[in-house]
Amino acid sequence: MHHYERDGLRVSQIGVGCYGLSGAYGAKDRAEFARVLRHAHDLGVTFFDTASAYGDAEEFLGSVIRDFRDDVCLATKVGLAGQGAISDLSPEAIRASCDLSLRRLGTDYIDLYQVHYDDPRAAVAEVVSTFESLKAAGKIRAWGVSHLPPDRVREYCTVGRPFSVMMELSAAARDAVRTRLPICKNHDVAAIAFSVTARGLLTGAIKRGHVFEPGDIRSYDPLFQREQFESGLRVAARLATLAERHRKTPAQVGIAWVLSQPQVVCALTGPSTVLHLEENLGATDWRLPQDDLDDLRAFLDGEDHWLAQEQLKSVCAILEGELSSDIEKAFVDMAYVLETAVTVSVLTEEVVVPMFGALMAARKKDRSTGLEDMRRLQQQLREEFNCSGLHK
Ligand SMILES: NC(=O)c1ccc[n+]([C@@H]2O[C@H](COP(=O)([O-])OP(=O)(O)OC[C@H]3O[C@@H](n4cnc5c(N)ncnc54)[C@H](OP(=O)(O)O)[C@@H]3O)[C@@H](O)[C@H]2O)c1
Numbered sequence: 001m002h003h004y005e006r007d008g009l010r011v012s013q014i015g016v017g018c019y020g021l022s023g024a025y026g027a028k029d030r031a032e033f034a035r036v037l038r039h040a041h042d043l044g045v046t047f048f049d050t051a052s053a054y055g056d057a058e059e060f061l062g063s064v065i066r067d068f069r070d071d072v073c074l075a076t077k078v079g080l081a082g083q084g085a086i087s088d089l090s091p092e093a094i095r096a097s098c099d100l101s102l103r104r105l106g107t108d109y110i111d112l113y114q115v116h117y118d119d120p121r122a123a124v125a126e127v128v129s130t131f132e133s134l135k136a137a138g139k140i141r142a143w144g145v146s147h148l149p150p151d152r153v154r155e156y157c158t159v160g161r162p163f164s165v166m167m168e169l170s171a172a173a174r175d176a177v178r179t180r181l182p183i184c185k186n187h188d189v190a191a192i193a194f195s196v197t198a199r200g201l202l203t204g205a206i207k208r209g210h211v212f213e214p215g216d217i218r219s220y221d222p223l224f225q226r227e228q229f230e231s232g233l234r235v236a237a238r239l240a241t242l243a244e245r246h247r248k249t250p251a252q253v254g255i256a257w258v259l260s261q262p263q264v265v266c267a268l269t270g271p272s273t274v275l276h277l278e279e280n281l282g283a284t285d286w287r288l289p290q291d292d293l294d295d296l297r298a299f300l301d302g303e304d305h306w307l308a309q310e311q312l313k314s315v316c317a318i319l320e321g322e323l324s325s326d327i328e329k330a331f332v333d334m335a336y337v338l339e340t341a342v343t344v345s346v347l348t349e350e351v352v353v354p355m356f357g358a359l360m361a362a363r364k365k366d367r368s369t370g371l372e373d374m375r376r377l378q379q380q381l382r383e384e385f386n387c388s389g390l391h392k
Helices: 030-042 057-071 090-105 124-136 150-161 177-178 181-187 226-248 250-260 274-281 288-319 326-342 348-366 366-387 385-392
Strands: 004-008 009-012 014-017 047-049 072-077 111-119 140-147 164-168 188-192 265-269
Touching: 004 057, 009 014, 009 072, 009 090, 009 181, 009 265, 009 366, 014 030, 014 274, 030 274, 030 288, 047 188, 047 265, 057 072, 057 090, 072 090, 072 188, 090 111, 090 124, 111 124, 111 326, 124 140, 140 150, 150 164, 164 177, 164 181, 177 181, 188 385, 226 250, 226 288, 250 265, 250 274, 288 326, 288 366, 326 366, 348 366
Parallel strands: 014 047, 014 265, 047 072, 072 111, 111 140, 140 164, 164 188, 188 265
Antiparallel strands: 004 009
């Protein structure tokens, strides 16, 4: 497997992440997860990612990799206390969070320390300078940014010199190709792609009508709703056809597509079984032929075009209709509207992130207050989308 080396860090083309340990994708067998991490190391994976916000994943990862700590590039994140919580990137919060992560990981240094979510109150120059001081103190070896709006990514790349930008990127969630990869290219910064199998969607394991376990974020994840899901299933079917042609699996073709994107140095996967890990690693040392990449690009362009139209129709139907009296359904619909607002460029991520925080908070309230808050958000977004103008 190829490794990307820079600033003393060695990042394998396929990385393994620990988000699944938080329960986001349902309950996982932790003994098997530990085997995945050890086996990944045996097979040449050097990039292991976690976050302070993934439950006890830092402790878990730290304890499993203890025997081969110095062989790996250990990445974690700062700036999110928990689901829906507001990010705090003040110098004090970053330093305190770093010390806590070091303790939980059971290590003296973090290889890659990343901003998880943006804190709009924090000045980028101050965050960068805090990271640089942690570097000088030997607590971290490099820093990077993760789930940030594109403008903020650009600012970090201009003000400082991040090692990497982490972003969601798969053949079913392609926004980063347009928004973030060009920034990485301009600033010569490595891109690390996450959710490269589209949280399992592109592996063929998830079919129409799939029912997720309670608590699985995919039950409200926009990728698994409405036309996005329909389009994702078509993409999965297309990858399956290519897979058959090349004697690969759909997951391998999907990961190879991610690795074919300029600037991407690592496809970060989240398997919780050795079987899935080994399958995903089969995407390396092989490339999708250029003809197939060209065909795929034309096909995905068509999907983008179709999606842009269908999503607008869907969003306007949600905004102009009555919100469901079932708070969970109302939440899923409003989450869909918010994400779509960004993809169709009606609102920027900077504007949407606090709205998403408010939506998460409304979901936790009692039913009637929560629904009231969601209706207010619906009203606000109706004005932003100007659906009546679209019908003309
Ligand atoms: N910076 C951020 O904000 C952010 C956000 C999300 C993720 N990440 C990082 O990126 C890592 C990877 O993201 P992810 O976990 O969403 O990646 P992912 O691999 O696209 O999604 C994981 C899901 O896909 C399934 N899966 C993976 N490989 C499979 C295969 N070959 N066959 C069938 N199912 C397969 C897993 O099922 P099984 O459990 O059954 O294997 C799991 O349900 C995370 O763990 C985290 O470290 C960062």
